[in-house]
Amino acid sequence: MAAQRDTAGKIVILTGAGISAESGLGTFRDEGGLWAQHRIEDVATPEGFARNPRLVHDFYNARRAQAAEAAPNAAHTALARLQADYPGEVILVTQNVDGLHEMAGARAIHMHGALEGALCAACGARWQAPPVMCPDDPCPKCTRPATRPDIVWFGEMPYFMDEIAAHLEDCETFAAIGTSGQVYPAAGFVQEAAYAGAHTVELNLNDSDTSRSFAEHRVGPASRIVPQWVDELLTR
Template sequence: MRKIVILTGAGISAESGLGTFRDADGIWTKYPLEDVATPEGFARDPELVHTFYNARRVQAAAARPNAAHTALARLQRDWPGEVVIVTQNVDALHEAGGASDVIHMHGTLAGALCAICGHRWLAPETMDTTTPCPACARPAARPGVVWFGEMPYFMDAIYDHLASADLFAAIGTSGQVYPAAGFVQEATACGARTVELNLDPSAVVSNFDETRFGPASRIVPQWVCDLLDQRG
């Protein structure tokens, strides 16, 4: 076993204070998803969307990586083969924990995107409907994240990694959002062994060869230790 491909979701950042869609009292409960996380919502009320993502940007900037993030960075550093981290998260906690070359399939809070010309740049701490695009100068800035109904980034590269993986791990994902929810089936079809690490079983848990349940800050470091003990 040489190449490991890891998919992470909101569950890996929850213990760093960043809530998931399903938290009972998190930031997402204050806004309907269709209003702040869809292209249609942005078209209806861009100021509301900017207000929401400005708050998320501040929240993410204050968060710190937890033991699960640093464990995956250790795995990248010490594993004798390739370790690819693909994340659905838009925070930078993997990088803050020491990971490198993380594939952000849903974009990042640190990015801005022009809704007209497609130019991308580093987002300021706050944006609003008057924020101009540095390339075309039009006031069409939007968060550089993938919303519901949009195609995630880097899909060709991700599927190439899944096709060559010896081990595929999903950490802190619900298994309810596609295409990421189908990665386990893709990896299995290409011959990889699969493992789910989660607080609770995901919607696609039956597709995994192995499962481990518990807080990410506990089960991910233990899993990494077990893998590194087995290297040869």
């Protein structure tokens, strides 16, 4: 098996909100969900947090509680199986802040942070977030009441960008699963991978804003098309 791992091409997979939708976690565009009740400017920007930190904390407390009750679906478990059984490297990058990839047994790079994390806006310390966070929670390192969710908001730089860029430069296959193609820099990953010579494939419920940039398309629910794609990769 070790020899196979040296020759199998690297796969880089980007996942977005669509992969978790079937686990009950809504996307930006879902009607009636948490996002439909708030403006993005109010709950997902540094300016919104500065204006009303309690509103932002309440929003992410609700998201944290919702994610804690969710379970991975067949798409999550299929990607975990791919990481475990593929004879090469599988890099999983997610825009999602839930922990469903990890619950399924996968390892993921969380470019937009994670609900389970807390961050001090004053000193940069990080720690495990409690189920409920408040604006006056003291930082365990500097004690200042400047705690916030460790989430990358609109207008902030995503995490691990240098590491992700290096993976995109030397992957053989790039796949995007359940992404809208509207949020940069992630929406530009397909162009980076294609420029480096990778085969690109989109797996989505509908066309995205970047569908035309992909060489291959698979349309349908993630819980169906992702396991099918993984089976093909593991048996070819």
